[in-house]
Amino acid sequence: xxxxxxxxxxxxxxxxxxxxxxxxxxxxxxxxxxxxxxxxxxxxxxxxxxxxxxxxxxxxxxxxxxxxxxxxxxxxxxxxxxxxxxxxxxxxxxxxxxxxxxxxxxxxxxxxxxxxxxxxxxxxxxxxxxxxxxxxxxxxxxxxxxxxxxxxxxxxxxxxxxxxxxxxxxxxxxxxxxxxxxxxxxxxxxxxxxxxxxxxxxxxxxxxxxxxxxxxxxxxxxxxxxxxxxxxxxxxxxxxxxxxxxxxxxxxxxxxxxxxxxxxxxxxxxxxxxxxxxxxxxxxxxxxxxxxxxxxxxxxxxxxxxxxxxxxxxxxxxxxxxxxxxxxxxxxxxxxxxxxxxxxxxxxxxxxxxxxxxxxxxxxxxxxxxxxxxxxxxxxxxxxxxxxxxxxxxxxxxxxxxxxxxxxxxxxxxxxxxxxxxxxxxxxxxxxxxxxxxxxxxxxxxxxxxxxxxxxxxxxxxxxxxxxxxxxxxxx
Numbered sequence: 001x002x003x004x005x006x007x008x009x010x011x012x013x014x015x016x017x018x019x020x021x022x023x024x025x026x027x028x029x030x031x032x033x034x035x036x037x038x039x040x041x042x043x044x045x046x047x048x049x050x051x052x053x054x055x056x057x058x059x060x061x062x063x064x065x066x067x068x069x070x071x072x073x074x075x076x077x078x079x080x081x082x083x084x085x086x087x088x089x090x091x092x093x094x095x096x097x098x099x100x101x102x103x104x105x106x107x108x109x110x111x112x113x114x115x116x117x118x119x120x121x122x123x124x125x126x127x128x129x130x131x132x133x134x135x136x137x138x139x140x141x142x143x144x145x146x147x148x149x150x151x152x153x154x155x156x157x158x159x160x161x162x163x164x165x166x167x168x169x170x171x172x173x174x175x176x177x178x179x180x181x182x183x184x185x186x187x188x189x190x191x192x193x194x195x196x197x198x199x200x201x202x203x204x205x206x207x208x209x210x211x212x213x214x215x216x217x218x219x220x221x222x223x224x225x226x227x228x229x230x231x232x233x234x235x236x237x238x239x240x241x242x243x244x245x246x247x248x249x250x251x252x253x254x255x256x257x258x259x260x261x262x263x264x265x266x267x268x269x270x271x272x273x274x275x276x277x278x279x280x281x282x283x284x285x286x287x288x289x290x291x292x293x294x295x296x297x298x299x300x301x302x303x304x305x306x307x308x309x310x311x312x313x314x315x316x317x318x319x320x321x322x323x324x325x326x327x328x329x330x331x332x333x334x335x336x337x338x339x340x341x342x343x344x345x346x347x348x349x350x351x352x353x354x355x356x357x358x359x360x361x362x363x364x365x366x367x368x369x370x371x372x373x374x375x376x377x378x379x380x381x382x383x384x385x386x387x388x389x390x391x392x393x394x395x396x397x398x399x400x401x402x403x404x405x406x407x408x409x410x411x412x413x414x415x416x417x418x419x420x421x422x423x424x425x426x427x428x429x430x431x432x433x434x435x436x437x438x439x440x441x442x443x444x445x446x447x448x449x450x451x452x453x454x455x456x457x458x459x460x461x462x463x464x465x466x467x468x469x470x471x472x473x474x475x476x
Contacts, residue, residue, distance in 0.1 A: 007047075008052070008053060009053055010053075012047060012052075012053040012054065013053050013054075013055070013056065015043075015047065016044065016047050016048075016053075016054050016056050016057055017056045019040050019043060019044045019047070020044070020056055020057065020062050020065060022040050023037070023040060023041070023044075023065050023066070023069060024061075024065045027065065027068055027069070034075045034077065034078060037069070037073075037075075037078050037081075038075075038077050038078055038081050041069070041078065041081035041082055041084075041085055042081060044057070044085050045081070045084050045085045045088060048085055048088045048089055048092070049088060051092045051093060057085075057089055058089055058093040058095065058096050059099075060099050060102075063086070063089070063096055063099045063100050063103065064103055066082050066085055066086050066089075067082075067086065067100065067103050067105055069081075069082035070082035070083045070086060071105055071108040071109070071112065072108075076117075079112070080119050080120070080123060083123040083124070083127065084123065086100065086127065087123055087126045087127050087130065090127065090130045090131070091126075091130055094133070094134055097130055097131055097133065097134055097135045098134065098135045098136065100127075100131070101131060101135045101136060101137045106137070106138075106141065106142060106146060107145075107146055109124060109127065109128065110142055110146035110147065110148055110151065111146075112124055113125070113128075113148070113151050114147075114151050114154075118174060118176035118177050118179075118180045119176060119180075121155060121180040121183070121184065122176060122179050122180040122183050125180065125183035125184045125186075125187045126183050128187055128191075129183060129186055129187045129190055132187075132190040132191060132193075132194050139191050139194075139195040139198050140195060140197050140198060143198050143201045148198075149198065149201035149202050152184060152187070152188055152202060152205060153202070153204050153205045153208070155180075155184050156181075156184060156185075156188075156205045156208040156209060156212070157205075157208050159177075159181045159184075159208070159212060160207075160208035160209075160211040160212055160215075162177075163211060163212055163215035163216060164211065164215055178228060181212075181228070182227060182228060182231050185209075185231040185232060185234070185235040186231055186234070186235075188202060188205065188235045189231070189234045189235045189237065189238065192237075192238035192239060193237075193238050196238065199238055199239055199240055200240055200243070202239060203239040203240040203241075203243045203245065203246060204243070204245045205235075205239070206236065206239055206241070206243070206245055206246040206249055206250075207245055207246070207248070207249035209232060209235055209236055210249050210250070210257070210258075210259035211259075212232055213229070213232050213233070213259060213262055213263075214258045214259060214262050216228050216229065216232065222273060223273055223274065223282075224266055224269040224270050224273055225266065225270050225273075225274075225282050225283060225286065229266065230282070230285075233285050233286055233289055234285055236289050237285060237288060237289065237292075241292050241293060241295075241296045242296050246296075247296070250293060250296075250297070250301070251297060251298050251300075251301055255300075256300070256301055256304045257301075260293065260297075260301060260304065260305070263286065263289060263290055263293070264290075264305070264308050264309070266286060267283075267286055267287070267290065267309075267326065268326045270282075270283050270286060271283065271326065271329045271330060271333060272329055276336060276338035276339055277338060277339075279333065279336070279338075279339040279342045280339045280340070280341040280342050283342055284339075284341050284342045284345050287342065287345045287346060287349060288345060290305065290309075290349065291345065291348060291349045291352060293305075294349065294352060294353065295352065302353075305353065306353050308326065309326065309327060309330060309349070309350075309353065310327055310350065310353055310364050310365075311325075311327045311328070311331070311364065311365065311405060312325070312327065315327055315328055315405075316398075316400065316405060316406055316407045316410070317406070317407060317410045318406060318410070319366075319404040319405065319406045320365060320366045320368070320369065320404060320405035320406065321366075321368075321369065330346050330350075331346075331365060331369050333346060334346040334347045334350070334365075334369055334373075335369060335372065344373075347369075347370075347372070347373040348373075350364060350365050351373060358370075358374055358379050358380070358381075358382045359382040359383070361373075361374070362374075362382050362402055363400065363402070364405075365405060366401075366402070366403060366404050366405025366406075367381075367402055367403045368403055368404060368405070369405075382402075
């Protein structure tokens with residue numbers, strides 16, 4: 001019968017209606033055996049892949065019929081077949097989501113979610129995931145009354161243990177196993193996002209998620225944050241890292257946890273692996289997870305993250321942001337206009353790593369990279385930059401240019417002859433005019449440095465005959 005799924009138009013509409021009528025009558029009469037019932041559902045699933053000419057499928061009555069076969073039929077094959085039709089309908093037609101919720105099957109859904117099969121896990125997780133969009137389903141009630149959070153945690157614990165098992169790695173992987181895991185992770189992320197009140201109950205899953213992060217195979221492509229890694233990262237975004245479970249998994253008494261090391265490794269592989277237009281959506285969640293971990297980390301882990309992400313001494317041999325080190329690549333992207341979310345998140349992380357202190361921030365990344373962030377936050381320019389006489393010093397005691405972050409003794413003299421006094425005056429006048437324009441546009445709200453220099457007696461005007469005096473000294 002499945003071959004009839006190629007029908008279109010009125011023929012398809014009649015076929016869909018006929019199939020639904022058979023399923024509805026079967027609920028009362030039980031005239032279909034399991035094999036026949038499953039065949040009807042399979043054909044209906046094929047028709048339902050394209051909503052065109054399938055309107056009868058997306059009604060309250062049809063959803064009620066399918067739900068009864070999914071949650072009241074003793075046959076597991078019939079239940080799964082009906083669930084597939086329901087999930088496809090809810091995915092394609094938004095109005096069917098609330099129709100299903102209104103049927104009141106929360107208890108049955110959560111009960112079937114506990115079944116120890118990959119198919120049940122995948123389909124129920126998919127069904128619940130879709131209901132996070134545009135429905136009134138109360139996930140707090142699912143947590144409090146139907147053990148939803150406990151079931152999610154148990155599912156992830158099972159996947160976590162299997163990821164550590166050499167025997168599991170040796171056997172041929174079951175595609176449904178990975179699909180079920182990905183769907184549970186997506187469900188966890190969406191529920192904790194749309195219903196933050198569930199986050200405390202779901203946060204005990206953090207140790208299992210970190211184990212999965214460390215043990216899952218990397219994507220086959222050269223895109224390190226593609227699936228299965230991306231759903232793992234997203235699932236962490238809304239959870240509570242201050243919980244006891246998270247603290248013990250992330251921050252061992254000695255050394256740095258494998259999870260933190262894996263996050264840094266992924267960041268190193270990812271910055272540069274994606275086009276500018278992809279960075280915001282794909283790499284920003286990784287930075288957000290690292291930022292949250294840093295906020296809750298003890299000093300030992302914080303020091304490790306600073307050593308990996310902030311510019312090192314060797315980075316300061318040149319202007320910061322040059323080279324291929326991870327800090328250099330992060331700095332360049334902190335001013336990437338095509339990835340505003342990523343650039344803002346990187347700057348926020350660097351500021352947090354600088355103890356939220358503007359002077360330390362400028363010392364760490366240079367005023368050139370810090371200025372935009374400080375301006376947006378309305379944070380005053382540190383004195384070290386205003387004085388501009390070498391700024392702070394690095395761990396070696398070598399003076400650092402506060403603007404570029406480079407060691408002063410590594411700076412090279414500019415090529416070409418030095419500016420003449422007349423060129424200096426013209427440049428000062430140009431800067432004065434430019435600064436006044438910026439003030440008039442409201443882009444800056446500080447004293448014009450040229451005006452301030454004149455008022456403080458640090459600006460020396462050239463005498464009118466200066467040029468002629470110079471000419472007089474030339475040989476005739």
